[in-house]
Amino acid sequence: MKKRNRLLLILFVMFVLAAGLTAFSRMRPQEQQSASAATGQQSPVTRENNPNYPTPNPFYFEGKIPYELTGIDTPQNAWEYAERGMYKQDDLEDLDGAIADYRTSISMNSLQNGTCQLVTTSPVPSTMSPPPCMFTVRSRLAYLLMERDPAAAISLFQEVLQIDPLRLEINSLIGETYAEEGDNAKDQATKQQLYQKAVEAFKAELSLSPVTPQSVQMTGDEANNADVHWQLADVYEKLGQNANAKSEFDLYLKATKWHSDTYPWRIALAGKKIEELGQ
């Protein structure tokens, strides 16, 4: 190739490179990012750039995110352990693994060791040190411990109520745990004591969803919380308080009037029980 041609070729290559680089450098970073996206080059997902990894503000995301979407290899904080625990519990049915992760999570978000706090004032800043206490991980661990370690379950449920006293279904689960403990208790006095605690917890649940003249007007429901009334009736029967049991079965029937039940045969059974208890 002649010297002049070689020079032309070098000039040409330089021109192409310069033009391309100039154009790219004129783009702002987000345009470059978009250009990369358009060519299908995706940057690796990290906690920082992942829309499926929420940034607390100041509360942690209370809910379950499919674990693989979070981009977490090894959990590093209380929330990440909680999320892995949920994955193990719900997706793998690895309950022991879930319990272990929930315990680790709570150890890192603990009222006892000062790694979390109860939020009592408003407005809340976007970051809090220590961060707010989480309720989901405690509820989930407590539920898994209801049979294995009822005392620990009740303690955790009560922590949930410290975090959010208005949270529904927690008092009911405390009542259920006490009732089961009562069933398993050996002596009659302890049974009575535990059943009485169950009654108190169930009543606490009902007090969070009061039936008022206004609510009757709006819904047509003269009672609600069918399952709580069903369980209360059961406990009253065990306590030998038949009038109370009958009354609870009656409220159960009122609560299911428009809503039926997941176990619909209980509706007919409640009617029979009322007949039996009335005799």
Place this chain on the structure above:
Amino acid sequence: MRMLRLTFVVAALVFGLRPLAAQTPVGNPSSFSFKSQPYQRPESCLPCHQRQFTELRSSVKSGYRNVSPLFNGLETAANFISGGRLRPVYKDSTKLTPAGTPLNSNNASTSLFTNITQAQAGFCQSCHNPHILLQGENPQTREVPELDGVVNDFRPDLFRPLRDYSLVDASGHQILPTDPGGPAPPGAKPSLGAAGITCDVCHNVMGPNLDHSFQADGFANMSLKLFNSISKVGPFLFPVAAKGDFHVASSDPQRIAFLRSGNFCNACHDVRVVGGGSLTAFETDKNTGGSPVTHYRLENLSTEWARGPYNSTNNPFGKVVRCQDCHMSLFPYAGNSTYMVGDQQITSPTPSIFPTNFAAVPGVSTDFNFALPKRQVVTHYLSGVDVPLLGVDELRSRLGNDYPDPYDTSSDEYGTPAGLAQRRADLLGAAVRINLDKSDKTVVPGQKFNVRVTATALTGHRFPAGFSQERTTFIELSVRDRNGFLIYQSGYQTDKPHPTTGETQPDGSLDDEDLEHLIAVVDPGKHTDTYVPGLGNNGGRNLIFWSGPDSGPEARVYIGIPKGLVLLRNELTRVFLPGDSLGRTDANGKDIVATKPHFEETFNAAIANHVDNFRSLQPLRPTTFRYEIQLPSTADLATLGVNQLAGPLQITAKVHYEHFPPVFLRYLSQTTGGLGPAGHDLHLVDESRIDSFLRNNRNIATANTTVDLGR
């Protein structure tokens, strides 16, 4: 030597110009030199693009979405709470931001967001009717006026739903219904903006507007560069020239590529609600000066697609499946594919199959009758999961006498149903598959056993998607013994009265019934002589919020209880902070005030500050839901007069779809009704409308199995 020089010149031209071309559409195209052209009615395109016109007209995107009672009701409810902040302001506005700076640009016209009120102004319209919002800058072409007063000066009694402004008389002058929200005046015709998303919205697009999207990525917030010009972009690299000078067909490869890509749809199919943002997922505008613009993710569909398997080759089809491949193709009417997802064999409709046709009408659309090629074209049905909550007569009174019947039973030349209701049903039928394979095989009477429903979404995004906090998909599960004795049910509906909206007795229909996991009534608010923005008198909080007998969604997520309703619906939540009133009273009539943060589902997006977008089904990820079921004891059965259960137990699972929950519609009915903040009925939603038009799409997927009774 001559050859070498020629090669050099050609190569220099080709390569040298390439980067220049690449600059324009990939980033932010800023100035355009095309001959401008006013925003066109779709009828202007009709002579040459009859097929596209007819298809688009029967989609909810064009027409219905702007007159939808639900859209109008939701926008109204949000304005009641925000004091009219969602209505547009224009460059001639004298309004101020809360900081006291001029507020004279809206969600579509603001170049860079620096405060929340800019993004709030015209928030809904920016995607529902972007051109109309933009051309409102000119008072002569303005359809939706600025409100006289906002915040403390807001007048809910004078407020009109947006659709009131979409009517004109025979001369093209705007006419308003006599009563705010009232029926269209006799002889009224649809305005330029009535049709919403029309030909020009998409084919005027120049590229993404990264400054407009909060993550500078072209997602959400109508982050599009729109320019009304004669240069229309289509899908073809070598378009045929149009007849006369009505328009030219763009041959800009990057502009074409953008229109053909999912990136184009991303601009509106993520919706990020500006305001206080999320208290559990902090996000703000990343653009210059945007840090005060906090928001949360309402519609997250585009992100779901972009991060999901269909925006990769890691899916059963081995290629990127774009929005257009399902919503603008022959899907789901072009045959099936069979493939494996995990250990499940799935058969479902094949995406990405397009009809072959002319892109324009031969003999009409080209000069000198230049021959048009037949090539692969897209359909413009843009089928989705919505059907109008309006009757045909109401639709036609607002959108023209030729507005198509959503329940039309005819088909087009490809066999695609003309009626959008049938297309919606068929699309839903392609969305999900379930099985019961992992259920326990035997159970001992009186003991517990596990039913496991494995559900797999086949959609490009999560399912359901879009306004996924209200779009409702649920699993109905029943367990019976061989004699039909019903042991367990979940996902069931019961017929009951709805006193708040005047249904005092059950009406014999289940389509207007909520699921039994929750019993809720939302505060509609009330009219007051002096308006005060915020939650006080403007509704949105729950007056009733009780757990129902089929409590499942909250119990499953927050407590991990494997019982109760599987509700594949995302959730909007209000985190009430210490000192906040929940808006209802206790048994003694005393206001219930949160002493600690309290998370509670809300049905008004305007007051949500936490959203869970992970309750819907993730695409191509089989997800198993366990139901722990207790069989009745022998004693209980004896009391009931049942000798014993007859095995095997019959398990049936069904997936149903409901496009909006009745509780949400009843809230909109009340808050826009006579007792709501306006003080008079805005004629948007009522019980009759709910009963007439809300329909469940049942059995979009089903599965059966049996479980043996052991001893």
